[in-house]
Amino acid sequence: MKIGITYNLKDEITPLSVLSREHNEEYDNITTIDAMCRVLKKNGFEAVKLGAKVDIFDRLRKEKVDFVFNVAEGYYGRNRESIIPSILEMMSISYSGSDPLTLGLTLDKIMAKKIFQFAKIPSPRYGIVRRLEDADIINNSLSYPMIVKPAWEGSSKGIYNSSRVNDKNELGRNMKLLLKKYPNQPILAEEYIKGREITVGVLGNGSPKVLGLMEILNKKDPREDFFYSLEVKRDWEKLVDYQLPPDIPQTLDIEIRRLATHAFKEFGCRDIARIDFRLSEYNEPYILEINPLPGLSPQYGDLVIMAQKQGISYEGLILMILNSAFSRCGIERIEKTKVEIV
Ligand SMILES: Nc1ncnc2c1ncn2[C@@H]1O[C@H](COP(=O)(O)OP(=O)(O)OP(=O)(O)O)[C@@H](O)[C@H]1O
Numbered sequence: 515m516k517i518g519i520t521y522n523l524k525d526e527i528t529p530l531s532v533l534s535r536e537h538n539e540e541y542d543n544i545t546t547i548d549a550m551c552r553v554l555k556k557n558g559f560e561a562v563k564l565g566a567k568v569d570i571f572d573r574l575r576k577e578k579v580d581f582v583f584n585v586a587e588g589y590y591g592r593n594r595e596s597i598i599p600s601i602l603e604m605m606s607i608s609y610s611g612s613d614p615l616t617l618g619l620t621l622d623k624i625m626a627k628k629i630f631q632f633a634k635i636p637s638p639r640y641g642i643v644r645r646l647e648d649a650d651i652i653n654n655s656l657s658y659p660m661i662v663k664p665a666w667e668g669s670s671k672g673i674y675n676s677s678r679v680n681d682k683n684e685l686g687r688n689m690k691l692l693l694k695k696y697p698n699q700p701i702l703a704e705e706y707i708k709g710r711e712i713t714v715g716v717l718g719n720g721s722p723k724v725l726g727l728m729e730i731l732n733k734k735d736p737r738e739d740f741f742y743s744l745e746v747k748r749d750w751e752k753l754v755d756y757q758l759p760p761d762i763p764q765t766l767d768i769e770i771r772r773l774a775t776h777a778f779k780e781f782g783c784r785d786i787a788r789i790d791f792r793l794s795e796y797n798e799p800y801i802l803e804i805n806p807l808p809g810l811s812p813q814y815g816d817l818v819i820m821a822q823k824q825g826i827s828y829e830g831l832i833l834m835i836l837n838s839a840f841s842r843c844g845i846e847r848i849e850k851t852k853v854e855i856v
């Protein structure tokens with residue numbers, strides 16, 4: 515069986531990379547794609563690196579792959595993650611992960627908020643900023659501190675150490691910066707949830723299973739308030755500790771699992787997602803967002819770290835994602851007892 519991998523690379527020249535390095539932040543290093551290829555080959559598949567450039571139609575026609583492992587983030591706009599899956603659907607090629615609609619709904623944090631509200635999944639109160647003048651409405655309707663972020667980015671693009679704001683001046687300054695840096699999308703102002711951060715891996719379909727809950731901790735001083743900004747993600751080895759399982763009451767653990775699987779199902783996620791939560795000072799969980807294309811770097815992917823902390827190898831994780839997709843697509847599963855979740 516021939517499996518193609520669709521992806522974007524950090525060192526690719528893309529329509530926006532010429533403006534700033536930050537635009538390629540979500541993309542993969544070739545070492546990640548190589549690691550995925552090694553897993554596929556070791557398990558008897560032929561692996562083809564397809565990329566996700568504008569020649570993808572020709573690449574797919576030429577290579578005649580049987581299945582695609584999709585980790586492509588796309589180039590720009592809130593539909594960017596949906597484009598490769600849409601092309602694959604048009605060409606009737608089965609692929610791993612969520613479909614174009616789920617990828618679009620989760621990438622656009624404003625659309626996601628509406629579904630969280632509808633599904634009664636608590637998420638921080640928010641306001642939408644389209645022009646600088648909206649600062650007044652936000653200032654009068656939400657409580658400080660707030661965090662200001664672009665509405666449809668990932669990998670903490672546009673979320674800096676300075677993005678938590680305490681007053682109207684700071685709010686205005688941050689909004690101005692983001693409206694300039696990300697001019698083609700709204701900005702989201704959210705009430706800042708001061709407390710702990712937990713990310714949750716969810717795998718499967720139909721009755722998805724929680725892979726684990728992992729706390730993101732401030733390595734320097736775990737008691738000091740902390741958030742996962744772009745600067746922190748870039749310097750994760752020095753600044754971040756990961757704890758699995760987090761030291762939380764059992765009732766809260768159960769509630770976070772319930773909310774994570776509920777969100778996964780409500781958005782129609784497939785095969786894999788990493789879902790981010792913050793806990794308030796009173797241990798109330800708030801969902802921040804759903805990542806149906808979680809980073810799979812063998813070194814620093816949060817989901818990979820989460821798997822490894824419970825004895826699941828990189829190979830095991832990749833095969834679990836594949837097996838979920840294979841079951842869904844009617845392809846025979848890869849049988850290896852070690853990759854089954856207990
Ligand atoms: N309302 C909030 N309260 C507290 N912290 C927040 C809030 N929103 C975002 N953060 C912090 O900023 C980080 C990045 O935010 P978010 O997950 O929304 O962005 P992202 O770019 O989509 O991230 P990812 O890399 O997971 O795709 C969070 O992990 C969290 O630490």
Ligand SMILES: [Mg+2]
Pocket residue numbers: 790802803
């Ligand atoms: Mg996040």
